[in-house]
Amino acid sequence: MIRQLTIFGVGLIGGSLALALKKAGYCKEVVGCSRSAKHLQRAVDLGVIDRYTLDPAEAVKGADMILLAVPLGAMQTVFENIADHIEDGAIITDAGSAKGSVVAAAKAAFGDVPAQFVPGHPIAGREKSSVEAAIADLYIDHKIILTPLENTSADALKKVRDMWEVVGAEVEILEVGKHDAVLAATSHLPHILAFSFVNSLAESAVSDEVFHYIAGGFKDFSRIASSDPVMWRDICLENKPAVLTALDDFQQNLADLADLIIEEDGDALLDAFLHAKIVRDKYVNKE
Amino acid sequence: MIRQLTIFGVGLIGGSLALALKKAGYCKEVVGCSRSAKHLQRAVDLGVIDRYTLDPAEAVKGADMILLAVPLGAMQTVFENIADHIEDGAIITDAGSAKGSVVAAAKAAFGDVPAQFVPGHPIAGREKSSVEAAIADLYIDHKIILTPLENTSADALKKVRDMWEVVGAEVEILEVGKHDAVLAATSHLPHILAFSFVNSLAESAVSDEVFHYIAGGFKDFSRIASSDPVMWRDICLENKPAVLTALDDFQQNLADLADLIIEEDGDALLDAFLHAKIVRDKYVNKE
Numbered sequence: 292m293i294r295q296l297t298i299f300g301v302g303l304i305g306g307s308l309a310l311a312l313k314k315a316g317y318c319k320e321v322v323g324c325s326r327s328a329k330h331l332q333r334a335v336d337l338g339v340i341d342r343y344t345l346d347p348a349e350a351v352k353g354a355d356m357i358l359l360a361v362p363l364g365a366m367q368t369v370f371e372n373i374a375d376h377i378e379d380g381a382i383i384t385d386a387g388s389a390k391g392s393v394v395a396a397a398k399a400a401f402g403d404v405p406a407q408f409v410p411g412h413p414i415a416g417r418e419k420s421s422v423e424a425a426i427a428d429l430y431i432d433h434k435i436i437l438t439p440l441e442n443t444s445a446d447a448l449k450k451v452r453d454m455w456e457v458v459g460a461e462v463e464i465l466e467v468g469k470h471d472a473v474l475a476a477t478s479h480l481p482h483i484l485a486f487s488f489v490n491s492l493a494e495s496a497v498s499d500e501v502f503h504y505i506a507g508g509f510k511d512f513s514r515i516a517s518s519d520p521v522m523w524r525d526i527c528l529e530n531k532p533a534v535l536t537a538l539d540d541f542q543q544n545l546a547d548l549a550d551l552i553i554e555e556d557g558d559a560l561l562d563a564f565l566h567a568k569i570v571r572d573k574y575v576n577k578e
Numbered sequence: 579m580i581r582q583l584t585i586f587g588v589g590l591i592g593g594s595l596a597l598a599l600k601k602a603g604y605c606k607e608v609v610g611c612s613r614s615a616k617h618l619q620r621a622v623d624l625g626v627i628d629r630y631t632l633d634p635a636e637a638v639k640g641a642d643m644i645l646l647a648v649p650l651g652a653m654q655t656v657f658e659n660i661a662d663h664i665e666d667g668a669i670i671t672d673a674g675s676a677k678g679s680v681v682a683a684a685k686a687a688f689g690d691v692p693a694q695f696v697p698g699h700p701i702a703g704r705e706k707s708s709v710e711a712a713i714a715d716l717y718i719d720h721k722i723i724l725t726p727l728e729n730t731s732a733d734a735l736k737k738v739r740d741m742w743e744v745v746g747a748e749v750e751i752l753e754v755g756k757h758d759a760v761l762a763a764t765s766h767l768p769h770i771l772a773f774s775f776v777n778s779l780a781e782s783a784v785s786d787e788v789f790h791y792i793a794g795g796f797k798d799f800s801r802i803a804s805s806d807p808v809m810w811r812d813i814c815l816e817n818k819p820a821v822l823t824a825l826d827d828f829q830q831n832l833a834d835l836a837d838l839i840i841e842e843d844g845d846a847l848l849d850a851f852l853h854a855k856i857v858r859d860k861y862v863n864k865e
Contacts, residue, residue, distance in 0.1 A: 414791065434791060465787070472784045473791050481799040483835060484771060489854040491831035495824065497759045500752070502861040504701065504721060504760050509862075511798050512768040516858040520851035527839050527847055537782070538836050542829070544778035548770060549825050552814050560814055564807035567776040571803045574789040575796075 293318040293454065297354035298340065299347070299369050300325055304386045304413060305360035306339045306425030311458035314427045324350035325361075334422045347372035354378065356454065359385040359393075362522060363529040366393050370400030382447045383408040388474060388522075389530035390438045390467045406444040409451040412436045412470065413460065420519060431459035438467045468533075475533035480541060482523050483534070485516040580605040580741065584641035585627065586634070586656050587612055591673045591700060592647035593626040593712030598745035601714045611637035612648075621709045634659035641665065643741065646672040646680075649809060650816040653680050657687030669734045670695040675761060675809075676817035677725045677754045693731040696738040699723045699757065700747065707806060718746035725754045755820075762820035767828060769810050770821070772803040 296312065298305040301323040312318035323331045323340035324347055331343035344350050351357055351373045359369050366387060377383070383405065387393040390410045397404045414434045435455040439448050452462045465473070492501045527534055551560045583599065585592040588610040599605035610618045610627035611634055618630035631637050638644055638660045646656050653674060664670070670692065674680040677697045684691045701721045722742040726735050739749045752760070779788045814821055838847045 436791065463791075465791075469784060469787060472782075473787045476779050476782050476784060476788050477791060477796045481775060481796060484775065484832070485799065486851050486854040487832045487835050488768060488771065488828060489858050490850060491824075491828040492763050493853070493857045494831070495759075495763050495827050497756060497763060500756060500760045501763050502857075504723065504750075504752075504764060509764045509768060511801050512772065513858050513862065514798050516854045517862075518855070520848055520855055523851050524844055524848045528842055528844055531839060531842070535836065535839060537778075538832075538839075540782050541775060541778040542832065542836070544781065545771070545774045545825075545829065548774050549822065549829070552818060552822060552825075555815055555818065557811055557815055561807055561811045563777060564773050564810050566780070567773040567803045568805070568807055570780045570789075571776050571800050575800065575804075 293356045295320045295322060295354045296356045296358065297322045297324060297350050299350070299357075299359045300361035300365070301331060301334045301340055301343075301422050302360060303420050303422065303424045303429070304415065305358055306334060306337075306422040307415070307427065307429035308358065308360075308413075308454075308458060309339050310425055310427040311430060312454070315457050317454070317457045318356075322350055322354065330422070337422060337425070339422055339425055348376040351376050351378070351381065355381050356450070357381060357383045359383070359387070363387050363389060363392055363525045367396035367400055370397050374400050381407065382450050384411045384437075384451045386411060386413055387529075388412060388478070388526050389533075390470045391533075392529035394438075394440065394467055404440055404442065406442050407447045409443055409447050410438045410440075410467065411451060411455075412438070412474070413455070420522070428459075430455065433460050435460040435462050436465050436470055437462060438465050438470045440467070471530050471533040472536065475530055475537040476540075479523075479526055479530060479534050480537040482515050482518060483527065483538065484541070485513055486523070489513050489516045580643045582607045582609060582641045583643045583645065584609045584611060584637050586637070586644070586646045587648035587652075588618060588621045588627055588630075588709050589647065590707050590709070590711045590716070591702065592645055593621060593624075593709040594702070594714065594716035595645065595647075595700075595741075595745060596626050597712055597714040598717060599741070602744050604741070604744045605643075609637055609641065617709070624709060624712070626709055626712055635663040638663050638665070638668065642668050643737070644668060644670045646670070646674070650674050650676060650679055650812040654683035654687055657684050661687050668694065669737050671698045671724075671738045673698060673700055674816075675699060675765070675813050676820075677757045678820075679816035681725075681727065681754055691727055691729065693729050694734045696730055696734050697725045697727075697754065698738060698742075699725070699761070700742070707809070715746075717742065720747050722747040722749050723752050723757055724749060725752055725757050727754070758817050758820040759823065762817055762824040763827075766810075766813055766817060766821050767824040769802050769805060770814065770825065771828070772800055773810070776800050776803045 296318050309321040321340045323343040334340045415429050455462050583605050596608040608627045610621050610630040621627045702716050742749050
């Protein structure tokens with residue numbers, strides 16, 4: 292049971308967790324904190340949070356569970372604002388899409404990464420990000436990756452794990468660097484490619500016609516280019532090393548493929564395309 | 579009205595045209611021709627074609643409209659097999675995804691590109707390609723691009739245009755080179771990127787974990803990597819110059835974006851992502 296959950300950044304991610312925990316009867320009170328009273332009042336009106344404050348120190352008072360669901364670039368400021376006000380025994384977790392930078396932010400704010408901080412990342416839909424989109428079912432059968440450090444308290448880890456399992460999520464444990472590499476490859480890279488793809492079309496010699504004859508492949512392929520540009524800028528900057536590694540891998544693979552086209556090596560092209568199809572069909576078979 | 583439509587390659591594209599023309603009462607008889615009697619018999623059983631023959635010369639006998647809906651790599655052989663057997667006044671068209679190579683194939687087979695040949699490309703779904711997937715409604719509100727040459731007969735162009743309009747398609751005229759450039763950018767490029775994306779993930783240092791934590795972006799982005807590898811090998815080879823131009827444009831754009839990440843130029847990254855989002859949202863607003 293959670294007595295008081297304090298959420299920084301009450302949007303889709305934090306809001307959905309609040310709704311789900313209340314529905315499960317697992318949390319007595321949810322307190323919201325951000326920089327916008329209007330936004331927080333809306334969350335109260337929607338029944339997502341019970342009350343709010345704009346003061347981070349006030350927000351963590353009485354909290355036994357604290358969730359940071361703010362943009363990656365804002366994590367360190369929140370840590371700094373609450374560092375001296377967290378009550379004994381309170382557990383801190385977050386929902387950032389990159390974990391190395393959040394751990395670094397915690398270390399910068401607290402001196403050392405606190406044992407009661409459990410870095411986390413819910414892999415849930417993010418096309419809409421507002422509190423209006425929050426639903427109690429969001430996490431059912433979705434993966435939550437927790438990335439505890441060596442000094443993370445086993446009790447804190449258990450409590451965060453329990454919280455996510457109560458709302459139907461499947462909790463997995465990954466090392467911080469591995470998390471960032473995996474997410475860079477499967478999520479951050481395709482977003483960058485989609486943005487770049489749309490821009491390269493817009494700048495092409497036939498750009499006037501290109502968007503008139505939107506052909507097979509464009510819509511699916513470019514959908515994620517409609518994602519929030521601010522969030523993706525932050526991710527690129529906050530997960531820079533892993534993103535650059537994934538980008539390098541891709542650029543090399545693409546250059547090799549271009550060479551096969553230049554050399555008109557049909558057999559090798561077919562092998563490459565067939566390999567991709569087999570891999571894709573193997574891992575995504577639920578459509 | 580079409581008296582006899584002869585279709586080479588009776589799959590989704592040719593089969594759907596046959597069904598739609600019959601439904602419209604616009605075609606008396608549809609004759610199929612390919613290398614597989616079993617496959618053609620299935621098309622007869624499904625009511626897609628009236629009869630079939632494995633002999634191309636026999637197939638075009640009596641035909642006033644001939645459609646080549648075979649893979650790009652097979653176009654020239656079909657042209658060669660029918661060149662001496664086409665009846666006076668018969669019109670030829672095709673459904674190839676690249677037009678320069680089909681025009682070149684016609685020129686090689688006929689000596690000159692015949693005036694009664696109207697190169698064409700229906701922009702219609704191709705995720706399934708079998709005759710079983712053929713439906714009479716496939717072309718309704720879909721674009722058909724025709725790419726007539728200087729010597730193309732105005733009468734032939736009108737008859738091919740009429741045929742596609744009868745089945746509900748929106749006919750547009752483009753120059754061959756422009757068609758190939760536009761399709762390379764909007765369709766061929768994203769397919770190549772999707773294949774390369776999946777392969778680069780499969781070869782990454784974290785490939786074991788990558789496919790376990792399939793995250794936001796992967797499914798949409800990789801869907802077209804499940805496309806027919808043979809068809810896409812052919813397209814890469816048959817539309818080589820335009821594909822390489824689109825690839826070059828993309829690689830340059832991506833390299834510039836990578837530089838912005840390396841330099842941590844958040845403002846320029848945000849500009850690039852925002853631009854892509856605005857362009858994408860502007861042109862794809864029907865979802």
